[in-house]
Amino acid sequence: MKKYIFALILIVVTCQCPSLAFSHNPFTAERKTCQQAPTAPFESRFFAKLILWQHQLKQKISELIQESRTTGSIKPLMLLMVSAFAYGVIHAAGPGHGKAVGMSFILSRNASIGSGLMFGTLIAFFHGFSGIICVLGLRYVLQKGVFGTLGTISETTQIVSFSLIALLGLFILLKNGYGFFPKHEFKPNFSDKNSKASKKGLFIWALTVGLVPCPGVVMVLLFCLSMDMMAVGIYSAAFISLGMAATISFVTISTVIGKGICLIHFSAKHTGFVERIMGVVSGLAITILGVLFLATTIR
Amino acid sequence: MVHRKCLNISVLSIILSLWVVPAGSHPHVFIVQRLEAVFDDQGLAGIRVRWKFDDMFASMIAEDHDRNQNGRLEESEVKKIKENAFDYISKFNYFVFIKIDDTPFQVKYTTDFHAVLKDNRLEYLFFVPCHVRAIHDVKKITVATYDPSYYSAIFFAKNSPVTLSGAEGYEVNTAIREDPSTTIYYGMIHPWTLFLEFCLKP
Numbered sequence: 001m002k003k004y005i006f007a008l009i010l011i012v013v014t015c016q017c018p019s020l021a022f023s024h025n026p027f028t029a030e031r032k033t034c035q036q037a038p039t040a041p042f043e044s045r046f047f048a049k050l051i052l053w054q055h056q057l058k059q060k061i062s063e064l065i066q067e068s069r070t071t072g073s074i075k076p077l078m079l080l081m082v083s084a085f086a087y088g089v090i091h092a093a094g095p096g097h098g099k100a101v102g103m104s105f106i107l108s109r110n111a112s113i114g115s116g117l118m119f120g121t122l123i124a125f126f127h128g129f130s131g132i133i134c135v136l137g138l139r140y141v142l143q144k145g146v147f148g149t150l151g152t153i154s155e156t157t158q159i160v161s162f163s164l165i166a167l168l169g170l171f172i173l174l175k176n177g178y179g180f181f182p183k184h185e186f187k188p189n190f191s192d193k194n195s196k197a198s199k200k201g202l203f204i205w206a207l208t209v210g211l212v213p214c215p216g217v218v219m220v221l222l223f224c225l226s227m228d229m230m231a232v233g234i235y236s237a238a239f240i241s242l243g244m245a246a247t248i249s250f251v252t253i254s255t256v257i258g259k260g261i262c263l264i265h266f267s268a269k270h271t272g273f274v275e276r277i278m279g280v281v282s283g284l285a286i287t288i289l290g291v292l293f294l295a296t297t298i299r
Numbered sequence: 300m301v302h303r304k305c306l307n308i309s310v311l312s313i314i315l316s317l318w319v320v321p322a323g324s325h326p327h328v329f330i331v332q333r334l335e336a337v338f339d340d341q342g343l344a345g346i347r348v349r350w351k352f353d354d355m356f357a358s359m360i361a362e363d364h365d366r367n368q369n370g371r372l373e374e375s376e377v378k379k380i381k382e383n384a385f386d387y388i389s390k391f392n393y394f395v396f397i398k399i400d401d402t403p404f405q406v407k408y409t410t411d412f413h414a415v416l417k418d419n420r421l422e423y424l425f426f427v428p429c430h431v432r433a434i435h436d437v438k439k440i441t442v443a444t445y446d447p448s449y450y451s452a453i454f455f456a457k458n459s460p461v462t463l464s465g466a467e468g469y470e471v472n473t474a475i476r477e478d479p480s481t482t483i484y485y486g487m488i489h490p491w492t493l494f495l496e497f498c499l500k501p
Contacts, residue, residue: 027385027388051488052454055326094325219358222362223359226358226419
């Protein structure tokens with residue numbers, strides 16, 4: 001009985017179907033639908049705290065950047081490193097940043113802790129890095145106003161990213177669903193332990209999930225550029241990304257550990273079946289997430 | 300036993316990570332606001348709103364709209380800011396959600412918009428007309444300011460968050476607290492709200 005409870009927990013957790021956090025700045029982009037405040041399923045004091053901490057940290061970061069410019073001292077840069085990292089950790093703890101898709105994806109694979117760490121870290125760095133590329137590209141290559149153009153870029157990258165996420169989910173769903181047919185022998189899916197090809201796959205899918213530029217990184221970088229401090233901007237962006245990597249990796253590693261411990265409770269005979277179920281559910285979750293995000297973006 | 304502990308920790312960590320997620324976005328813009336309840340000889344005339352943005356949002360606006368990069372905003376630049384970085388929120392009641400005796404009041408327009416850039420700090424000032432005639436019975440008004448998508452988080456200022464003007468002829472009570480009857484961001488946040496009560500002096 002216990003083993004089925006474990007399986008159920010995993011499926012329920014997989015089925016949470018949370019969404020990523022992608023929306024446009026309401027000040028600078030017209031929304032096609034007027035969003036109404038929904039009714040409350042629950043409330044969260046902790047979440048309110050997270051918001052306040054983000055506000056305080058962001059203010060601290062801007063003060064430290066200004067101090068660094070004024071004094072030319074290295075001390076504010078050290079504190080900036082800590083603040084940017086903490087901001088990244090808290091920022092990624094809120095909705096979005098690919099945690100849900102990353103978790104579902106890792107759950108669908110025979111992943112090691114190292115793979116979980118790598119996947120989480122790569123998502124965060126691509127998310128941050130695409131923000132840097134966006135800002136520098138718009139400002140120095142295309143010489144366009146970043147603020148106005150960023151909305152268009154975000155929307156395009158979202159459409160690409162969400163389409164690929166939906167396809168990824170469909171692929172995982174079909175691959176695992178295929179194993180249910182008796183004439184096809186089921187092989188553990190996406191075994192990525194010690195597989196170079198699989199690590200390459202992780203890299204590509206992390207790129208897919210992290211493709212959308214992180215607005216948090218964009219704002220910090222723009223702030224630094226407004227004071228001719230590009231190096232400090234990239235330095236801050238790197239530590240924010242590192243902070244986000246810590247949070248996202250925490251989720252992916254937890255998924256790997258949780259799945260591993262659950263599977264211990266099943267006999268070798270049943271392990272494959274349970275893994276297949278998880279694969280199907282994860283694939284379904286990723287597909288639904290991708291389609292929902294895509295529909296929201298296009299609408 | 301160790302396995303069970305690890306399992307509990309991992310499941311809990313995943314649930315905690317998902318706990319905040321059935322939502323669409325998180326705040327990237329932070330605003331500290333001051334409200335002024337403006338009265339005339341009839342009663343409440345409206346709410347004057349002053350929003351002070353975080354330094355990073357301010358630098359983004361300055362980057363695109365302070366065309367001559369002189370650190371100040373001229374009239375033409377303010378006009379552009381209104382068009383490109385304010386008017387879009389008209390669809391969201393300008394983020395000002397007013398209830399008069401529990402009945403929602405739709406903010407269709409604002410007046411006196413002005414944007415100020417000083418020492419790299421950006422402020423928006425605008426007036427929300429909302430005429431409520433004062434009588435001998437107490438009128439109850441709530442003013443909740445929030446971005447329904449929560450891309451922006453709006454806090455009240457610590458010092459003088461609310462002031463009154465022209466209220467000498469009325470009995471007025473104000474309080475700022477979270478409004479449990481309103482929830483945003485998929486129910487995770489109750490917005491901080493101005494509770495305003497007024498009536499004619501006996």
